[in-house]
Amino acid sequence: DTGVSQNPRHKITKRGQNVTFRCDPISEHNRLYWYRQTLGQGPEFLTYFQNEAQLEKSRLLSDRFSAERPKGSFSTLEIQRTEQGDSAMYLCASSIGGRDRARETQYFGPGTRLLVL
Amino acid sequence: AQKITQTQPGMFVQEKEAVTLDCTYDTSDPSYGLFWYKQPSSGEMIFLIYQGSYDQQNATEGRYSLNFQKARKSANLVISASQLGDSAMYFCAMREANAGNMLTFGGGTRLMVKP
Numbered sequence: 001d002t003g004v005s006q007n008p009r010h011k012i013t014k015r016g017q018n019v020t021f022r023c024d025p026i027s028e029h030n031r032l033y034w035y036r037q038t039l040g041q042g043p044e045f046l047t048y049f050q051n052e053a054q055l056e057k058s059r060l061l062s063d064r065f066s067a068e069r070p071k072g073s074f075s076t077l078e079i080q081r082t083e084q085g086d087s088a089m090y091l092c093a094s095s096i097g098g099r100d101r102a103r104e105t106q107y108f109g110p111g112t113r114l115l116v117l
Numbered sequence: 118a119q120k121i122t123q124t125q126p127g128m129f130v131q132e133k134e135a136v137t138l139d140c141t142y143d144t145s146d147p148s149y150g151l152f153w154y155k156q157p158s159s160g161e162m163i164f165l166i167y168q169g170s171y172d173q174q175n176a177t178e179g180r181y182s183l184n185f186q187k188a189r190k191s192a193n194l195v196i197s198a199s200q201l202g203d204s205a206m207y208f209c210a211m212r213e214a215n216a217g218n219m220l221t222f223g224g225g226t227r228l229m230v231k232p
Contacts, residue, residue, distance in 0.1 A: 031218065042121075042208050042222030043162070056217050089160055093220075103150050103169055104212065106220055108162035 002026060004109035006092050012115045013082055020078045021112045025094030032075050033106060034067055036060065037089040049075060050097060082116045089113050120144065121209050121223035128228050130199045137184070138194040138226045140209030148214035151192040153183070156206040156225070165207075168192055196228075204230045 005024045013019050025032050030051050035043035046065070048056040051072040061067075064082075069075040079086055093106040122141045130136035142151065153165040166178045168185045176183040184193040196203055206227050210220040 033218070033220075035220075040224075042210070042225050043220075044222070045219035048218045056219070058219070091162060093162075100148075100169075100214070103167070104218075105152065105164055105167060107164060108154070110159065110161040113160065 023092030029094035123223035
């Protein structure tokens, strides 16, 4: 399978615990994105990496959230001291960087569903 | 103001018939791309079709076509010959060339195909 993969697919945790999600992009893609999707809504942008550099962060990415892409390949998203409001689907996407940014297609993984009790 | 508006929360269509899912957008950027994604109950967002703001022709991809009306700022998805497997959430999204690298999504339309 050469698509975007995410692990775990589901995570249940108690409020206050830390959780970490992993995303493996399509191998030749140098751009990686994280989105959050709550029930009944469209995905909302969290952060963007080009290679290993984190170039954009949304206001949604509070200081309890941290994302890394240490070698420009896979990425991790960590949430510290989880809250019930963090319950959502966390989606990762990747793309090949090109000159025309508007034309770039982002390909999504299956997501990680987080439930905070 | 909402950048992407999908006014149909839910739609029914009879199997083998065509259906149009509406999407209107708001941007002042002359260069932008419009995307449609399908999200089945499994959760994965599946890319369907793309339309660029400078494209002269409406995009087509198999049974999917995009009715792009630039002056009205609409980019409606047309699915021809609906199949039961088309039942899913459908999201319209936009990427503005001068507004970062994010996709901005609408609220989605749930399509249900009746046998």
